[in-house]
Structures are given as structure tokens and as C-alpha cells.
Amino acid sequence: MDGEAAIRTEALTKHYGSVRALEALSLDVQPGEIFGFLGPNGAGKSTMIRTLLGFLHPTAGSASVLGMDIVEQSVEIRRRVGYLPGGIALYDTLSGADALDYLNDLQGRAPTRREELCERLQMPAGDLRRRVRDYSRGMRQKIGVIQALQHDPDVAILDEPSEGLDPLMQQAFYSILDDLRAAGRTIFFSSHVLSEVERVCDRVAIIRAGHLMALQHVDELLARRKRTVTLRWRGAVPDLSSVDGLADVQVQGDRMQATLLGDVAPFVRAVASPALLDLTIEPARLEEAFLEYYAGDEPTVAGKEASS
Amino acid sequence: MNPRLLLQTIRWNRVRLVALVLAGFGWGILIPVIYSNFSDVIREMANSGAIPKQMMSFGSGNLFSVPGAITIGFQHPLAIAFLGIFAVGTTTGAIAGERERGTLEVLLARPVSRRTLYLTIALAVVILLSVELASLLGGLWAGILATDIGDQVDTSALWLVFVNGLMLWGAFAAFGLAASVSFDRHAPAISLALAYLLVNYFLEILGSLWTDVAWSQEYSLFHHFQPAELLTGKADPADFLILTAAILVPLAYALIVFPRRDLAAPD
Secondary structure (H helix, E strand, O other), X not given: OOOOOOEEEEEEEEEEOOEEEEEEEEEEEOOOOEEEEEOOOOOOHHHHHHHHOOOOOOOEEEEEEOOEEXXXXXXXXXXXXXXXXXXXXXXXXXXXXXXHHHHHHHHOOOOOOHHHHHHHOOOOHHHHOOEHHHXXXXXXXXXXXXXXXXXXXXXXXXXXXXXXXXXXXXXXXXXXXXXHHHOOOEEEEEEOOHHHHHHHOOEEEEEEOOEEEEEEEHHHHHHOOEEEEEEEEOOOOOOOOOOXXXXXXXXXXXXXXXXXXXXXXXXXXXXXXXXXXEEEEOOOOHHHHHHHHHOOOOOOOOOOOOOO | OOHHHHHHHHHHOHHHHHHHHHHHHXXXXXXXXXXXXXXXXXXXXXXXXXXXXXXXOOOOOOOOOXXXXXXXXXXXXXXXXXXXXXXXXXXXXXXXHHHHHOHHHHHHOXXXXXXXXXXXHHHHHHHHHHHHHHHHHHHHHHHHHHHOOHHHOOHHHHHHHHHHHHHHHHHHHHHHHHHHHHOOOHHHHHHHHXXXXXXXXHHHHHHHHOHHHHHHHHXXXXXXXXXXXXXXXXXXXXXXXXXXXXXXXXXXXXXHHHHHOOOOOOO
């Protein structure tokens, strides 16, 4: 791809009548990264994915996948992309194996990863011989994941991929994503399960009412979140008001609780003392960042922080 | 056209196809059998006034000649039901049905354009209708041989009946597919396609039973498929032209509308 973005949207806009599903959304997804696309139901996640795949036609703006225009070269894009729709529906009268064969034949590429995926997601041949209509929700989702990735696509677009998978299979799925990233594949990952986005994604975009609210590395996003710190001190708690980022300090006897924004190193240096009896720093969660962007009224500024 | 998609579309319909081929063949045999056994009795009843004269010509056929009986056989509600299963049921379910079930998502995520999908399904339906019509005509031919009435009909013109019949049912199939690409649910698509079929049928039958509104037959597609005329060397090229138009208009509509439609996420 020679440095070209795997997915690029420029002021991509989609309106349905008076409903503004996507509003001038611009972002780049780099080759070989796992990109999280966050937002609650109705935020525009599925609209974005469906526009990239040619199910929907953009009202304005443009987008490309693997350097190909989503309107003019949609068929070529789909040849190199794997797609897992949210709440996937499959052909109930076919067996799992027949459904995979059929979809792969239409894809026109060898199913080089199928065997490995079936093994890692625990879909043995016996289960694949059963009809899809007899599958549990989790098994359908596994078939959904396999059909999206079996042909080793350059870009995988996954809409709520871990939905219905049990915790063990979720871990197996995350491990598959890690391997795909290591192999240079690009994953566009839509979810509202923040813990899994935090676990697997390199960068995230947060979308609200069709507007891009944030686009950052997960680490950067977390580094800017407030953490709660609690410590116990032998004797009176020293004055820590000069420590960078420390706020909301509450002292009760030998115990202190406060919020800490940004780098933890200055704080740790300040409290490093034999008088320190106990110290707890709660990890920053993506959920807090997410909620911050969803607090308050409707967004007024599109693409806030998008360039950071 | 996508060969894999074509094969799978035919596979989805294979049980239906076997049942309809058997039913069509059986019905084809029955037409000459009924004619050779009952036409004299019915003629006597008509002459005696026991049956109103209008009832003797159902649709554009009659029971007093082999070609007329064959026309009735093709316009009989049973034949309409057999052929309508593919022309209406399969076509409307092919895209609107897949959309409703959510399987169109995984299908169109493959490198298959919507035009290719549409044309492949259209070809599959043409193949299914051809096999079904061929089985009906095969049964008819077998029935003619069995009842020894081959001297009353030019069986060499049966291919024209096949072509004209395929055009008639191709027109209904084209309309069914146009309805299918227009809706997100199967019910409105099949309702519209079925209504189109029934209105055409009603106009044809009404005009034949009530001479004051005989003009209504001209507005029915069924009136442009006349086995009796084809088998007696009186084929009207206008019938073929009208049916060609009835195929091309919905075909063009679907080819324009389907690729341009937004396919929002299924509910």
C-alpha cells in the first residue's frame, strides 16, 4: 500500500432526508492497525461501515479503501475486504461448512485461514456439518467471524464482532486479531464494548450523532484521563498540592484520596517515602473518555480533536 | 452473471422444481386426455343450452379443438399457480426476501455487483421457468400421442408455444424482480407482483366471459399468449412485441433502481 491509508474518508456525509447520519466525517485508518470505531446505537457506526462497503451512497464527501474509491470501485474493494455485519444472518438451510464454501466461492479467493480459524474458535468438523438453523447465537457469530476472515482479507470490517461469544472465545478472537495485525492486516472494528476496544485497538474514533468527536491512540486517550489515587500515610499526610495534575484532594486522618490527571511519575516521586503505608492508583478506563464525549448536549463541533 | 450464484439459486429451488416438473408434466398429459374424453359431451351440453355459451370459451381457449383446449390448459388456474410459483414467488423472494432475512448483507459484501446479482437471479428464473414449461409441453406431447389426436394439431409448432409462454411468464418474472429490488420486505413485493398477475388474469377472463367488455382482454398479458393461434399458423408478431416490452420495461427499471438504492441496515 506504500504508505497509503487503508481506509480514508474526507468530509464523508450521509443524510437520510432530514436525518444526518454522518456529518463531514474525515479519518484515516493506517495499514496494519486495529482501529476502533466507537459510539452508542444510532451514532452512525453502521452507516459509516455500510457506506464504505457500497450499501449506502454518500450524500457528500468521498472515501477510499485500499486506495480505491468506494463509489467507483466498490466491487474491487469487496474483493479484498472481509465483512462481519452486526447481528449476522446466515443461510439457515445450509450447513456451516456449506455456508462457508458458498460465501468463499463468491469471494473468489482461497480460504487460506479457515482451518486455523475453525480450530482457534473451536468449530470442529462435526459442528460445521450441522445446519446453521441448529446453531446457537455464539456458533453463528463464530461462523460470521470465519466467513469474514477465512480468505485472509487485507482489510477486515467487523461490526460488533464479539457479540454472542463467550469470554473464552472472546479471548481467542482477540488473539486472532493480534495475529492479523502482526501479519500487516488492517482491522476496522466497530463496538460499544469499551473494554474490548481498550484491549485490542491501537487507535479509536469516537462518533456521536454522525460527528467525529475524537480520534486518538488508545494510550494517549487513556493518558489524559483522570485516575483516582488513594494512599495511607504514617502520621499526617504531607501537602501534595504542588504535584502536577493532582486535584480534588480529600484527607481523612492518615488517608488521602484525590484525582490525578496525566503522567503518574511526578506523583509517585512525591509520595516515595518510608512513611507511605499503602498506595492505590486505579487504571484509567476508556469508558470515562467515552462518557466525557457523550455528556451534555448534542455536538456542535465536528471533528473535535480529530487531528490530534 | 455469476456462475456460483446461479448454481446456488437453482439449488435453493431444486425441490420446488422437481415437484413442479412432475405437476406440469401431469397437467400436460391431462389436457389432451380431457379433450378427447369430454369435448363431445361438452359440445352437446352447449348445443342443448345447458351451459351458457360464454362458458365454452374460458380465456382465449375452447374445448372444441385441440389447440383451443391447449390454450385453456395454459390459462387454467392450476397452470397459473404452477408457473406463478417461480415467476412471482421465487423472484420476489430472491432480493426482498434475502434483504428481510438479512442474508443480502453477507452476499453483497462479496465482489458481486448488484447488477450481476440481479441478472444472475433473472437468468436462474428463466432456466427454472424453461424447465417447467418444457415439462408441461412434454406432458402435452405425451398426452397427444397417448390419445392419438396428433392429426388434429401441428406439434411441430410447440416450440413457438414454448417461446411465447416463456415470454409471458418472463414478463411476470421481470415484474416480480422489479418489485423485489424495490422493497426491503418480501410481503409488499409479493403482494404487488401477485396483484399484477391477478389483474392481468382478471382482464383476460372477464373479457372472455362477458362479451360487452371483451376489450379488456387486449390489456391483459395473457391475451398475448395464444397457443391456439400459434398451433394453427396464425401467430401475431404484435404479441411477441408487446411481451418483449413487458419484459424490458421492468428489467430496465430494476437495472437502474437497484444499483442506486440505499440498502440501510436491516431491522
